[in-house]
Amino acid sequence: MAEPRGFQYASAAHETDTARAGMWLFLASEMLFFGAIVYVWMVLRITHPQGVVLGTSHTNLILGSINTALLLTSSFTLTLGVMRARAGQGAAAARCCLLTAGLGVGFLALKGLEWGLDLHEGLWPGPGFAPWGDDVGGARLFMCFYWVATALHGLHMVIGVGLLAWAARLAWRGPMAGRHVTAVEVVGLYWSFVDTVWLVMYPLIYLVARP
Amino acid sequence: MIQDLLTNAISAITGLHLRPASSSARETDALLFALIGGTILVLGLVFGLMLYYVVRYRHGTKASRDGSDAKSWRFEISWTVATLVVFFGLFVWGADLYVRLFQPPANAIRIAVTGKQWMWKAEHPGGQSEINALHVPINQPIELLMTSEDVIHDFSIPAFRIKHDVLPGRYTSLWFTAVEPGTYNLFCTQFCGTDHSQMGGKVVVMEAPAFQNWLETSRTSVGLVAEGQVLFTRYGCSGCHAAGQPGMAAARGSLSSVRAPPLDGVYGHPVPLNDGTVVIADDQYIRDSILMPARQIVAGYANQMPPFAGVVSEGDLVRLLAYIKSLGANR
Amino acid sequence: MSRTSTVEDLPPSYLNKENTLFSWLCSTDHKRIALLYFGSITAFFFLGSAGAALMRLNLISPAGALVSHEGYNRLFTLHGVVMVWFFLVPAVPVTLGNFILPLMLGARDLAFPRLNLLSWYLFITGGLITLWALFWGGLNTGWTFYTPLSTNYTNGHVVLAVVGIFISGFSSITTGVNFIVTIHRLRAPGLTWYRLPVFAWSLYATSVIYVLGTPVLAMTLILLAFERIFHVGVFDSRIGGDPLLFQHLFWFYSHPAVYIMILPGFGVVSEVITAFSRKALFGYKFVVWASMSIAVISFLVWGHHMFVAGQSIYSAIVFSLLSYLVAVPSAIKVFNWLGTLHKGHIQFEAPMLYALGFVGLFTIGGLTGLFIAALGTDVHLTQTYFIVAHFHYIMVGGMVSAFFAGLHYWWPKITGRMYSDAWGRVAAAIIFFGFNLTFFPQFVLGYYGMPRRYASYPPEYQVWNVLSSAGAVILAIGYLTPLFYLSYSLLRGTRATENPWEATGLEWKTSSPPQTENFRHIPTVVDGPYNYPPPHSPAAPRHG
Secondary structure, three states, X not given: OOOOOOOOOOOHHHHHHHHHHHHHHHHHHHHHHHHHHHHHHHHHHHHOHHHHHHHHHOOOHHHHHHHHHHHHHHXXXXXXXXXXXXXXXXXXXXXXXXXXHHHHHHHHHHHHHHHHHHHHOOOOOOOOOOOOOOOHHHHHHHHHHHXXXXXXXXXXXXXXXXXXXXXXXHHHHOOOOOHHHHHHHHHHHHHHHHHHHHXXXXXXXXXXXXX | OHHHHHHHHHHHHHOOOOOOOEHHHHHHHHHHHHHHHHHHHHHHHHHHHHHHHHHHOEOOOOOOOOOOOOOOHHHHHHHHHHHHHHHHHHHHHHHHXXXXXXXXXXXXXXXXXXXEOOEEEEEOOOOOEEEOXXXXXXXXXXXXXXXXXXXXEEEEEHHHOEEEEEOEOOOEEEEEEEOOOEEEEEEEOOOOOOOHHHOOEEEEEEOHHHHHHHHHHHOOOOOHHHHHHHHHHHOOHHHHOOOXXXXXXXXXXXXXXXXXXXXXXXXXXXXXXXXXXXXXXXXXHHHHHHHOHHXXXXXXXXXXXXXXXXXXXXXXXXXXXXXXXXXXXXX | OOOOOOHHHOOOOOOOOOOOHHHHHOOOOHHHHHHHHHHHHHHHHHHHHHHHHHHHHHOOOOOOOOOOHHHHHHHHHHHHHHHHHHHHOOHHHHHHHHHHHHHHHOOOOOOOHHHHHHHHHHHHHHXXXXXXXXXXXXXXXXXXXXXXHHHHOOOOOXXXXXXXXHHHHHHHHHHHHHHHHHHHHOOOOOOOHHHOOHHHHHHHHHHHHHHHHHHHHHHHXXXXXXXXXXXXXXXXXXXXXXXXXXXXXXXXXXXXXHHHHHHHXXXXXXXXXXXXXXXXXXOHHHHHHHHHHHHHHHHHOHHHHOOOOOOOHHHHHHHHHHHHHHHHHHHHHHHHHHHHHOOOOEOOOHHHHHHHHHHHHHHHHHHHHHHHHOHHHHHHHOOEHHHHHHHHHHHHHHHHHHHHHHHHHHHHHHHOEOOOHHHHHHHHHHHHHHHHHHHHHHHHHHHOOOEOOOOOOOHHHHHHHHHHHHHHHHHHXXXXXXXXXXXXXXXXXXXXXXXXXXXXXXHHHOOOOOOOOOOOOOOOOOOOOOOOOOOOOOOOOOOO
């Protein structure tokens, strides 16, 4: 049996299993975190239905959809990476991780572009708020939700890109056994989660209340 | 009555007095005393058993300890079920009281209360207004319609055993029927800033003749409805919502092309909205329609009414509300 | 047992393995991290208590004897923020839990030791930032931060305080993840789930709430900060937002948070009562499942903080029913503890006195919860001193007593020293008396209408306020006393044996204090928990 790093473990397999369990549990807490902002969206939808419609009509469906495609692709590339890692192919796994990270950076770049366009269009819920129609107040509140949700998701993406770079480095360096496989798997779990959060956000922001 | 005996006994022991002075206060106290009684019983059981056990079974005593590994689940089920039954009973009693505490009768006199840092203003239908005080007649249901001009406050009358939060941008309500003449404390009980502890006053319950007298001598205006009618014109509402003549804005000579929903008898009746839903035109609806009309457009009408948020004060809103409620009231 | 006073004479343990500052501040040993936490928690406890002391001094006079209204508002905010987030929420899990859990499981450390160290640094960082906000800027919104007061009507350092609390929340989440994974994955051979001591189960239940509740607080604080900085309107009714939305989000975390505070206390009390009755826990499985069901139901009752806030009557009714439901498992535990005492061999060392005090005071606090779970009476009692008394009976009378029970019970294991039990009993008695004198009068004040968070009050309430403040002085003396005899024991206490209480549990099967690696050989477990000899057998009572 391979030697574990921590003396509290019976074997390396014991250690890697435990690391995976830890990541799942952490993701459970993240579900509640994003769950809270989804709850806020639900409350807005019930109390300000027309405001949510007005706000949604100003979101950039094209950029949002391209981003969704990018993220889905990145999940695919990362799954490939995990498969390579499990098969012991360190270099290939590292390449997959970097490709995933690249797609993530692409997402972030487009998001930044989208934010720039949104600000230009007057979608910041401050004094210069542009949209006009039924329930402007509700549209403002919807935009609050939009900015907070996308900012927090974006932050998680940035952390994810960093984690992918770290996992890629480990995979490149070492023999593809034990810890390094775990690193790729655990980062894979995290990335899939961030992707899943986007798959929930995307319809809430761009689709559901679109007139 | 036992309840009066208990009230007086506890007052004698504690040196504090808070006789229940409203119709519901006595009911609240009844539940409270039942809870106190139950608590004393349970505490007697728990403390009693604990003391008994630690004395009888302390290290070194010869008390028999045989049979201590008997099956436990019979006890577990019994005390769990007993607890559930008692708790459910308390829940039902409390919920019933609560529901009635917040269902004002139709014949209640409505008084508008406004809270702001750090004072209370009460306005009677006849136009009398008071600061940090509330004069009410005895044996008459009173409903308080409350709002805040800034942060969340809470209007609390301990002698009546009632309170409710007072929110900005919303109306909340309380009702009571005072049954004992006297002067009672009024407190703000939701932390609202520096002088939260100073934001109180007195509730004065008077016999009918004395109250009439107070009304006469305190009249400061022609009454909320009449003042509301003046404001209805001054703010330009009548320009589109010509009272008594739905849609005949031309007769008033301004904004003649605007078609506005008629307000005659609207209060308390269903209003269909343009998204297909139907709402009842209550105080909150009228208020929102004045401050943020775009939120709820009446079916068949365009979104043309300008918002009056920041233009109409809380005090004026209360008067406009009173006036609109009085329109077509005999319908 | 001989007395030793020089470090060189001490057998090797986690305490003297290496003694540089670096070795302590960068240790991944759960025992050392527990001691780091002990120091910080104690400091926060005394800071929060100082706030309370000043508050009670101020309330001696109806007009406010000591501080201005603004000063008083800052004091109760400081007291609440520090006590809730920097004392009660972490207390037992990060100190006793961190130290004892791996030992109790027969493990050499937690699952993620470096994450554990990170937890402490997050806690300290969050704590320091919040203290900065409380002292240099001042915060006067109450620990509950209700909007729009906290967003639009205060000039206190809300955002800074909220950042500090947010960071410390990550400390909770990481600790929770660590504990749950450890309990699942690092149990000794033979230690099946139903052989786990109740303390381990209670830490598991607490960790579930840490992991699932704290993130909602995180989001709430983000929205609060966003609103305060940009005034966008989420909680502002002038722009169509809803202040009640804040309350729902806030209490969704803050109600389970109070179960975070009490569940570990239940666990400690179960350990101490069994050890000092020398008898297995009555109804072990019921106690275990009571803890787990409390963790679940605690997420469903938050609306009982809002019965007069403006939510619908129907919501209020549902929350009231669920609040009664969550009280049932706690009642079950109290009955089970009594059943454990029955036919035991009871001894009254300090830990047991604190545990018995817990049972009494927690029962009072819990029963008064029934008064406010009932909708009709809650309308009268909410926002008064009745509520203050209720939660202090549970959190101070209950939780702090349990913390002291655990501290005194495991002190020999942690430090390798025995303290003066006579002084321990004296302190327990002073605390019990002082506590009741402080908080029982507050039930009276609350029923008679005195509102909470009042810097000054009508004169008729003075007598009971003075009684309460007098009690606070005695309680303070009670809390200071252990500082002295426990510190003294570190220098002059008799050396502790491996198992001074002759208790069951794997933590007692290693040296006091333990080696860094906890056990020479990981033990294999063959018995259930609390496998004391049957009470009627001659082997039952303690020998030493």
